[in-house]
Amino acid sequence: MEALFEKAFVKTLRKHSGIKKQVENKVRMIMEQPLALGEPLKGNFRGFYTYPVKKSFIIIYLYCRACRKKGDDAFVVCSDCSQRGDETIKFVLLEPHDETYGI
Numbered sequence: 545m546e547a548l549f550e551k552a553f554v555k556t557l558r559k560h561s562g563i564k565k566q567v568e569n570k571v572r573m574i575m576e577q578p579l580a581l582g583e584p585l586k587g588n589f590r591g592f593y594t595y596p597v598k599k600s601f602i603i604i605y606l607y608c609r610a611c612r613k614k615g616d617d618a619f620v621v622c623s624d625c626s627q628r629g630d631e632t633i634k635f636v637l638l639e640p641h642d643e644t645y646g647i
């Protein structure tokens with residue numbers, strides 16, 4: 545499994561260094577079971593998965609294999625997807641829970 549971290553994700557993590565350890569743990573867990581753990585989003589965020597960090601943050605990520613299988617790659621902007629293998633997880637955003645898309 546390959547993990548990619550988008551700039552926005554890294555930036556938020558830097559800003560909230562207090563949750564770094566928890567985020568690292570969740571990232572590891574997601575990489576082991578990306579589909580069993582994540583909650584798939586719908587509508588405009590179809591193709592993305594979320595997983596909570598404590599109660600106050602959520603991780604938003606993409607799993608390229610699931611994306612392609614479900615045809616979600618037509619909806620998500622997975623910029624360099626074609627250069628990545630199926631076993632790629634892209635950590636897109638780390639968001640304070642209350643600022644997120646009605647989850």
Ligand SMILES: [Zn+2]
Pocket residue numbers: 606607608611622624625628
């Ligand atoms: Zn992709």
